[in-house]
Structures are given as structure tokens and as C-alpha cells.
Amino acid sequence: MRKQNYPISIGLLLIFFTPASAADKPPAFSRTDLAAVSTLRERALVDTTAYQLIESLTTEVGTRPAGSAGDKAAVAWAQREMQRLGFVNVHTVEAIVPHWERGEAEFSVLTPYPQTMPTLALGGSVGTSNEGIEADAVMVKDLGALAALPSGAVKDKIVFFGNRMERTRDGSGYGKAVPVRAGGPSAASAAGAVGVVIRSISTSNLRFPHTGTTRYTATATRIPALAISNPDADALVRQFQSGQPVRLRIRSSSRDLPQARSANVVGEIPGTDLANEIVILGAHLDSWDPGVGALDDGAGVAIMMGVARLINELDVKPRRTIRVVLFANEEFGTSGSLAYLAANQTNVSRHVLGFEADFGAGPVWRLSSRVNPAQLPAVDQIFRALAPLKLVRGDNAARGGADLEGLSKLGMPILEPSLDGTDYFDVHHTADDTLAKVDPKALRQSLAAFATTVWLGAQYSGTWERVTEPKPPRR
């Protein structure tokens, strides 16, 4: 049970006879709960469990795209590990997921200078015939530049989108660059193109192409779409700059297989007096296929499981229930998130606060939120409790991640310890997403920041009121 720091009679008097004011309100967090913060932080900063979880997941499961054998192995792994760590109510929530198979892909420049470059099909791309597609190419910067071309300019051509993503700490460069990957193929097809090649949505100069989902429209013919790395895109730009016609050949054996069964894996640290209220910690269990998903999203899985374990090992128990949900198939349509929402239609309002970790292994540099303004003083107090971790205070317009999008749209407040994304898009969706990219020290700091924030979120003495403002557009 949690301690009462003020007499009930005074509390009642305050409720019935005095208007709300900061000075009269009960404290947002008890002394005991605040004292537990240092225990959590100190344990997090020497934690080895989170790193070991990533090591285990990447070594014993490895790559785990939706529908694959690795996907199934990951679901089994997560249940086993949650049980080992002492979580309760460990169970799965079935999700039907698409099963797209990458196959092999080839990208060659035929003229003016023959070159073959490493390539990856965009996730969900259709394949080509076995002979591939050979066509002249048109280079455009982005969707706006494509739309500005005269009619027929890309008819029967392969369109190369050459825009380069900007490196940012908050990931905003990704938001600006990614529409080409999502919408480029259908936009080019609608204009008559027969194929698309994009400069990877990437901040690195390494020769790794980056994959990621493309989204075909219902109307345009589905055309194959590949990505090449930044250094190869630079080389291709130089071929265009020679002034000579650029002719390309692309080939891909990507294909759709029948849908498959996967599952969200759920485990809890039970609450006490407010056990019916759920603080949900989301991360995703699937990965893209070229890498082993250490950063995306092994790190998120490890942080969330690590936070729940640290809280579970405190002497004082959480008021609200802490529920870790490892979502199926975030990468290729958030099927797990949608299945979770469908299974919890009558429980939406029980999800009183959400956290998501899907942006690498840290460190955490900022605390943002999307809460009802009435709870901003509590968020300020949480921020003060994070002082030893040296964060900056973000705004109240946090977007959250893709897996909590549904709950967030339905008014669930979000607290967002922001993971530093400066280098994240060097690795994101590449073969290079391996354990070697996880900095154990940054991971421990992230664990400390999440543990502090989750814990205080679970102990808040007030009510996490619903957020009523419309969700802001993605920045």
C-alpha cells in the first residue's frame, strides 16, 4: 500500500470547500515514490540486463520480419524472457501480419558508365520479371519535383529520387525525407514510370542501402522500387551530371506470400491501489530483414523490459499496473498495434498513460509529453526528478511512436523520454543494425530516464486526464 501523506479529513475539506490552487493540492508524488527514483536510477546506471536482452534477442533470434521464422522465434523468446524476469499475466495477443519476401535485387547503371551497385527493395515492393526492367532514367529531387515535371516526362522511365536526408537529433529529417519512400513509387507510376530507385533515407556515407515500407495507392499500377546507399546515389548523380543519357536495369524477386500469424507479447508488473489503470510501455518485436534489429527495435524491447524489471525489484510496489507490450509487425503496417487496439476496445480508457521506445539505444536527451494541460505541473516535477540525467525540457506536442498512435489518438496521455536520433538513421533499416551499434553506456542512461519517468507516471497522485486536443500533424 502506499503511504498517505496528508489526513483524509483535510483532503475532503479541500475538495469540498476550496477552489483548486497549486498551494492547496496534495503533492503529485509521495516522498517514498520520489526516494525510489534514486534507487531506480542508480540501478539502471549499472544495469546489465537490458544489454543482455539485446544480445540474446539478436544472437538467438536475429532477423525477425513479419511472417518469418524469426518472427515466431521472437514471440517465443519474448514470452520466455518475460517469465524469466518475473512478469505476470504474460500472454500473447494474436495479430495477422502480411508476409512479404524480399528475395534478391539487382541495380545496374548501363550507360554512360556501367556500374552495379548494392540495392535493397523497399518493403512491400513488387518484384520484376526474371529479366528485370531496363529503361532510361529521370532524376528528380522529391515528390514536388516529380509533380512539377511536364506531362509524359517519366513515361516508360525509371525515376530516381535523389534528395538527401538531413541529420537531426529529433529525427525531424526523417519525417521530411521519408515521403519519397512511402509515396514515390505510386506517384511515379501514376505519371507513367515503370520503376523507381530512391537514394536511401539515410544519414550515413556507408555503402548500406536502407529499406523501409513503401505504400502503393489503390489506383496506380504497382511498380518495383529499390533503394541505393548514399555513396552510390552520389555516384549515380555524377553519371547524370555527365550530361549523357542514363540507362538503368533493375531486377527484384520480391513477392507477397499469404498472410501469417504473429502475436503481440504482453507482460505486467501488477499495480496496487490503482491496478485497474494501465501504464503501457510499447516497443516492437519485429525487425526489418537485412539486419538483426539491435537498434530497431531490440533496444526499445530491452529498455521497456528492463524498466519493468527494475520497478518490479523495488521494495515499494507500483500503484498503477505497468504493462509491457511488444508489438508484432510495426515495420510493415503496424498490424500488432491494430490488433491490440481491437482486442482492447472496451479497455481503452484503462490505458491512462503511454510510453514508447522505438528510436535506438539512446541516450535520452529530452522529456516531451502530450498530456492534458492539467498534468503539466506533474510533468515538470518528473522533469526535475530527471535532473541527474541532464535532459532538456521538451514541449507538450509529443507525437509518440507508431504503435501507440491509436491509443494516443483516443486521448491517452503520452510521456516521451526522447532518444537521441543523431546517428540513428546511419543504421536504421540496414544490414548493419547489429549489436555492435548499441552503446552500453547510452543504453543504461536511457534505461534510467525511462525508469524514472515510468515509475513517477505510475505513482502520480492525481488523475491522468484524457488529452482532448486534436493530435498535431507529424513534424
Next chain:
Amino acid sequence: MRKQNYPISIGLLLIFFTPASAADKPPAFSRTDLAAVSTLRERALVDTTAYQLIESLTTEVGTRPAGSAGDKAAVAWAQREMQRLGFVNVHTVEAIVPHWERGEAEFSVLTPYPQTMPTLALGGSVGTSNEGIEADAVMVKDLGALAALPSGAVKDKIVFFGNRMERTRDGSGYGKAVPVRAGGPSAASAAGAVGVVIRSISTSNLRFPHTGTTRYTATATRIPALAISNPDADALVRQFQSGQPVRLRIRSSSRDLPQARSANVVGEIPGTDLANEIVILGAHLDSWDPGVGALDDGAGVAIMMGVARLINELDVKPRRTIRVVLFANEEFGTSGSLAYLAANQTNVSRHVLGFEADFGAGPVWRLSSRVNPAQLPAVDQIFRALAPLKLVRGDNAARGGADLEGLSKLGMPILEPSLDGTDYFDVHHTADDTLAKVDPKALRQSLAAFATTVWLGAQYSGTWERVTEPKPPRR
């Protein structure tokens, strides 16, 4: 035209006016020659030609392994560029080269934890049947550890060599680690193994496997040999550490094709009073196939062509002839170097001084040599002329590179401005050897160091006496 008021040159002139040793000997370098050093250096430090040569070679030719279409294109490119830059006596020296085709390779762990990892066949490796080879695996550190195993320990097994290369500035870590790649397959085969997988000879944690030549002995059965990246080798080590049997599957379609014609490309800046004496500048035109050979050895090609061009544009002409030789097929048996030596049997003694650049794009950090001790005072004076570039003084036991090995063994002195190899083996023999890995500033500094050293080597007032000591073993 260039500025003449560079303050450091005044200091240098003061140094040069003071004879280093015996006052009655003629100075090793004339005032004019020493004055030209600052011109060369200042021009090198703002040079754009060398970088553009790498850009052109990697864009217009790209990958160029021995016997490939790129190999032929590179020979044509080099002749064209030498002529464009004003070299004379531009010609080729034919070399017959092996033509090994990589094909595709696959590497999978079957047990305990199924994983597929990116792999590259070692250069020259035989392929497998189409079904590949499936076998239990034995992990050993290196050749010594293999030799220490009991008889029959690797019979019908795949041997995994797990030793990790050490990062060093002078490349000595490579010399220690590379015997596994060169000799591992035949050593394992002699002990009964059916295949070999090595941890890449690499200092990076990126998921690029590194290729490079393996050398089969005449007696052991040729078995297929693959390399995996450091992060994958780490993951494989963890599979072994699980204590469960590790079973692997390897597949490769590598094969030998008939030998092909290639050529060394030669061009000169003619000497004047000592035109019959040749200062040879060597680099190699071929590359391994996965990358486009920007560092290995586009940078060396560009530095040597850039040095010759800078010297050619001086008002004062070189005394000795400066001969740039871009060797065919350094990577897979130094056929170009051997052909050059065969074609120059009667001219060996005319090669009075050699330089080789085959260690990336710099910066140059050291001046080493292998000269007759009588010329060490001249080397000391050259070192002082390099002072603005902040080198350290190396010893007189320089090895030189592979392409000048033959001439060096026959007594030709070598001067070695040492390229910094700290990061070189992050990229060496990988797909990631692209223009993006060339630091233009380091390249310009390297150009300045080589230009200074080559120039003074060509102008030396004394005789470059032959080296009579036996060549030291590779460190």
C-alpha cells in the same frame, strides 16, 4: 600564380643554408630545388586534381578486378588521363592476369540458432557444389591454435578462425592477422577440414565482410573459404559459447576463368641531366570487386599522378626521370609488377629510387626509408623539408609495397612517406571502398608529402647507391 610570402619557407631556408654535416661536401640539394619545395607543397595543399582523379576513376570505371571489363576500362582511363595531364612516353606493359569470378556466396548457421550472415568468398577461393557444404564447425583463434589441435579434430568439419585484427597506425596489425586469410584454408584442409570461414581481416564493427587473396598450397585439397564481418563473427562466437554444437552451411559459386590480358600503364615526366635515371612511382590500377577501389588504390593512383603533374608544372625541370607506373593486378598475385620486372630486366639499375602509394588516402604521418646508409643524411634533409607537414622520422627498414617488392629486393632504394593506416582496415577490401571514404584534406596533405619527397629524390646531387643489406622480414 602562387604567393611567395609563406612565412615557414623563410625558416626552412635558414635550415637549408646550414649544412647538416661535412661542410666541404656539395649540398645534397640546390637552393633552387629547395625553393621549389614550398611551391609544390602550397600547390598540393590546394590541389583538386588528385581528388578529381579518384572521383573520375570510381565513377567512370568503378570496380576493376583483374580480368574484368572494369580492368580493361581502367587501363584505357589511365592512358587517357596521363595524356590529358601532359605525361610523356605514355604506354602500356602487357600483363597476363588470372581471372577469378566471385559469383555469389552464402553463409548460414544452422544450429544452435539459425542465422544467415553476409559473406564474401576469399579471393581465389574455389566454389562449392550448388547444394553447398553442411558440416559441424570448430572454432580456433589462428594458425597456431589449429596446429595445436589433436589429430582428426577438424576432420570433415568447417573451421572458423576467430582471431580479431588489431588497429594500428602503421598497418602492423594487418601483418599479424593476415596469415589466417592467406594460409588458413590450406592448413585446415591439410588437417581434414572441408571448408573455412574467417573473421574478416578488419578493424571495423560495420557489417561488411572483407575479401582478399587466399593462397592454396600445391598439396592440400582446395577447400572453399569465406569471410564474415566482425559483428557477425562476434555473434558466431556467442553461438559457440552457448556450448551447443554449431553446424554451418556454406555455398559459393566462385570459379576460375581463363587468364586474361591486362596492362601496367606507364607515363613519365622526363628528366634532364640525369634523365637516364628513373624515380619510379608505383600504385595499382586494379581493385577488389566488391568496392570501387577509392582507397585501394584509387588514392594511390591519384597521389602518384598528382605528384607527377605538380612536378611537371614547376618552372624548374626534374633532373631524373619521374616514371609513374600504375600496376595491373596487385591484389591477386602482383602479375603487373612481375610483368614490369620481366620487361625491364636490363633496366633494373636505372630504377634508382622507388615510391609506392597503396595504403589509402592519408594523411602521411612519417618518413621512412630503405636506402644505402650513405644517403641517410640526404633523407634527413628531405625530412627537414617536410617540417611544415608535421611528420615523424621513421627508420631505414621500410618494406615498401607489394608492387615494388621485386625492384626493392634487387637493391633499389625506397623512400616511404607513410600513409596513416589507422582507419584503413575499416574499409580495405570491402564493398564500402567508395569515394565517400576519401578525406580531401588528408589527400592534399599526402600529395604535398609525396611531392616534396619525390621531387627532392629526383634532384639529389649525389648518387642513390644500391641497398646491399638483405631485405628485412615483413613486420
